[in-house]
Amino acid sequence: MAILSAVEKDGTITIPKSIREKAHLERGERIEIDMDEAGHVIIKRVDDVKTVRGAWKEKEEIVEAIDSLKRYWNAWKNKKYLAF
Numbered sequence: 814m815a816i817l818s819a820v821e822k823d824g825t826i827t828i829p830k831s832i833r834e835k836a837h838l839e840r841g842e843r844i845e846i847d848m849d850e851a852g853h854v855i856i857k858r859v860d861d862v863k864t865v866r867g868a869w870k871e872k873e874e875i876v877e878a879i880d881s882l883k884r885y886w887n888a889w890k891n892k893k894y895l896a897f
Contacts (some may be wrong), residue, residue: 832856 819827827836836856838844841862843859 828856 818829823828832838836844836858838856845857845859847855847857849855881894
């Protein structure tokens, strides 16, 4: 059974849903595409430093946002108590 894929103008490659599900790929995940000597295409998920760094950045942003909300809440709460 042949499964078709397409290369878009911007260089992105569409991978059929059946293959994405088998490989447990999610949108935006980094992959490595290789070809063996027999001409078979091999798709591997990549968990490299760049991907991990992006995840850390997201986590740091979330932690920073939570800290900011806590500071705002404490400042607001202290002003409220001072008003009474």
